[in-house]
Amino acid sequence: MPNSVLKGRSTRKTHTQTQTHKHTHKHDSIITVCPVMTGKPLLSFSHHSATSLGPLSRLLSTSTLFFLSSLPHSLSLSPSFSLSLSLSLSLCFSRSPVSVKFIEVDNREMKEKNPWQTPVTIIITVIGVIAIVALVTVAVLQNKPLPQKYKYGIVLDAGSSHTALYIYEWPAEKDNNTGRVEQKHSCKVKGPGISSYASAPVKAGESLRVCMEEAKQWVPGKRHHQTPLYLGATAGMRLLNMENSSASDKVFQAVEGALQKFPFSYQGARILSGQDEGAFGWVTVNYLDERLKQGLETRGALDLGGASTQISFVSDNYDGSESPSNSVTFRLYGNDYNLYTHSFLCYGKDQALRMTQAHQSQAGLATVLDPCFHPGYTATKNYSVLYDSPCVSDRKPKGAPDTFTHIGIGDFLQCQAAVKSVFNFTSCKYSRCSFNGVFQPLLQGPYGAFSAYYFVMNFLNLTDTSVPLEDVKEKLKRYCATNWDQITQQHPGVKLKYLAEYCFSGTYILTLLTEGYNFTSESYSDIKFIEKIKGSDAGWTLGYMLNLTNMIPAEAPDTPPLPHVGYVSIVSVIAVLLFILFIVSLRPLWPRCSKQPQIV
Numbered sequence: 310m311p312n313s314v315l316k317g318r319s320t321r322k323t324h325t326q327t328q329t330h331k332h333t334h335k336h337d338s339i340i341t342v343c344p345v346m347t348g349k350p351l352l353s354f355s356h357h358s359a360t361s362l363g364p365l366s367r368l369l370s371t372s373t374l375f376f377l378s379s380l381p382h383s384l385s386l387s388p389s390f391s392l393s394l395s396l397s398l399s400l401c402f403s404r405s406p407v408s409v410k411f412i413e414v415d416n417r418e419m420k421e422k423n424p425w426q427t428p429v430t431i432i433i434t435v436i437g438v439i440a441i442v443a444l445v446t447v448a449v450l451q452n453k454p455l456p457q458k459y460k461y462g463i464v465l466d467a468g469s470s471h472t473a474l475y476i477y478e479w480p481a482e483k484d485n486n487t488g489r490v491e492q493k494h495s496c497k498v499k500g501p502g503i504s505s506y507a508s509a510p511v512k513a514g515e516s517l518r519v520c521m522e523e524a525k526q527w528v529p530g531k532r533h534h535q536t537p538l539y540l541g542a543t544a545g546m547r548l549l550n551m552e553n554s555s556a557s558d559k560v561f562q563a564v565e566g567a568l569q570k571f572p573f574s575y576q577g578a579r580i581l582s583g584q585d586e587g588a589f590g591w592v593t594v595n596y597l598d599e600r601l602k603q604g605l606e607t608r609g610a611l612d613l614g615g616a617s618t619q620i621s622f623v624s625d626n627y628d629g630s631e632s633p634s635n636s637v638t639f640r641l642y643g644n645d646y647n648l649y650t651h652s653f654l655c656y657g658k659d660q661a662l663r664m665t666q667a668h669q670s671q672a673g674l675a676t677v678l679d680p681c682f683h684p685g686y687t688a689t690k691n692y693s694v695l696y697d698s699p700c701v702s703d704r705k706p707k708g709a710p711d712t713f714t715h716i717g718i719g720d721f722l723q724c725q726a727a728v729k730s731v732f733n734f735t736s737c738k739y740s741r742c743s744f745n746g747v748f749q750p751l752l753q754g755p756y757g758a759f760s761a762y763y764f765v766m767n768f769l770n771l772t773d774t775s776v777p778l779e780d781v782k783e784k785l786k787r788y789c790a791t792n793w794d795q796i797t798q799q800h801p802g803v804k805l806k807y808l809a810e811y812c813f814s815g816t817y818i819l820t821l822l823t824e825g826y827n828f829t830s831e832s833y834s835d836i837k838f839i840e841k842i843k844g845s846d847a848g849w850t851l852g853y854m855l856n857l858t859n860m861i862p863a864e865a866p867d868t869p870p871l872p873h874v875g876y877v878s879i880v881s882v883i884a885v886l887l888f889i890l891f892i893v894s895l896r897p898l899w900p901r902c903s904k905q906p907q908i909v
């Protein structure tokens with residue numbers, strides 16, 4: 310019997326079922342019944358309105374029905390399930406309510422005439438489906454991210470005021486290009502910086518023990534031996550080395566001996582040059598900001614330590630030809646950078662305070678009035694302690710008493726004048742200078758200011774650089790003039806040494822930035838005071854480790870054009886489209902349904 314279209318209730322073995330979408334309407338439906346080739350009923354349907362199901366939904370439902378009906382008996386699904394499945398697909402694409410009646414037709418006569426009945430067609434269909442499923446499965450499995458394994462690196466920052474340990478972590482399979490290195494943990498070593506142990510070097514090594522034990526806990530045991538451990542010392546050790554190189558060597562020996570007892574891969578301890586310290590701070594800031602990888606405009610780095618301060622930035626006006634000693638060139642991720650960097654030894658905040666106080670105590674009197682300390686502040690200090698640093702030792706007043714009484718008067722303007730006295734603005738043999746005859750190109754771009762810049766400005770509530778510079782100075786003026794008793798009452802938990810020095814430190818920072826580096830009222834707002842970037846401390850240590858482990862490639866790494874999810878999605882969509890195409894390509898083999906549907 311040819312394809313049959315039944316009008317009204319079928320007089321054959323008919324099975325009627327109504328399936329409705331959300332807002333079911335009672336419509337007369339046209340049921341198109343197609344003959345089967347596998348001996349089981351073949352189903353199709355159409356709505357009374359041609360627009361009820363869109364072309365895609367019709368195609369899907371028809372394809373699905375054909376596919377299901379072509380399955381061999383053993384795999385055949387119940388007619389109602391088959392229809393549900395095909396309807397589900399079509400309903401997904403149909404916005405109109407649909408009412409369908411299901412008619413089962415046993416039409417065995419068609420079996421012989423319809424090519425769908427041949428085993429070859431069935432086999433081709435099954436193989437096609439298996440191939441598509443296999444393709445999607447392979448794509449998913451092949452690109453499935455493996456369980457993440459990490460590698461670690463440890464850097465000890467042996468600063469002038471203290472030592473800090475940083476543990477970095479990055480995905481094991483990406484250590485040479487795309488993986489992001491992040492700070493996993495940091496540990497502040499108790500006690501002063503290692504340069505303070507010149508007279509008892511062994512203690513310098515011992516002081517590191519607690520943080521190193523912590524590192525053993527943070528780095529998984531099986532990674533200990535492959536974890537590089539570096540120690541970099543900065544301006545404190547630079548000064549000790551200048552003053553007493555054998556004492557500095559002994560401190561290093563003690564420190565090395567202590568570090569080698571730990572199971573990490575010890576890579577040595579060394580004193581960083583000021584240029585390295587500035588350049589690696591700049592690398593850290595721009596690496597964490599992802600400006601290097603993306604080739605974006607870089608951010609200058611302003612680092613204020615205890616014994617030195619660094620300024621590093623890229624300027625269009627600087628190609629390294631003027632004052633080449635300030636130039637550091639990098640090729641990172643396929644981009645060339647010509648960095649200007651300078652480290653001012655003795656201009657860290659602790660040494661700058663010494664220099665300022667040395668200026669104020671030149672007369673060698675028993676009393677020193679200090680405008681940078683709060684009114685009501687008074688303390689007895691030792692001349693030999695104040696002048697015990699290569700930054701001031703040659704200025705020690707002769708015939709001064711052992712001690713002096715340090716008395717605060719809290720006057721911002723006088724403090725600013727005293728601070729200015731430590732800068733020399735008189736000589737400059739270059740086209741332009743910052744201070745002390747040091748070349749500095751025109752300032753350019755945004756800046757990140759960290760370490761003591763952040764500690765101080767954060768405490769003083771002055772990190773918002775959109776506030777006009779004049780207002781910032783006015784606030785600081787009021788703060789400096791506040792009585793010391795009031796200050797101590799307002800900040801009971803703050804270390805007294807830090808608390809006493811914030812007026813000086815704030816004044817020094819503003820003077821260094823505006824008078825020293827030539828930031829103006831406008832360019833001051835380009836500075837951002839930062840402590841951390843995306844959870845990692847801003848400082849030289851990360852840049853130092855990235856450099857020593859060659860973790861920033863000179864050339865941009867090849868990255869897959871698509872992320873994993875995008876890749877799998879595209880493969881899946883293409884596979885489904887291929888499947889539909891395959892079904893459509895078998896159109897000549899489709900059983901023909903009557904072209905004249907009739908109302909049931």
Ligand SMILES: Nc1nc2c(ncn2[C@@H]2O[C@H](COP(=O)(O)OP(=O)(O)O)[C@@H](O)[C@H]2O)c(=O)[nH]1
Pocket residue numbers: 467468469470471502543544545613614615616617657658659760761764765768807
């Ligand atoms: N206010 C404040 N000052 C700090 C803190 N930690 C360190 N400092 C001071 O900030 C300055 C710079 O510290 P740091 O960056 O560790 O410099 P470094 O010791 O020279 O490497 C030093 O004068 C420290 O005494 C802190 O948590 N709060």
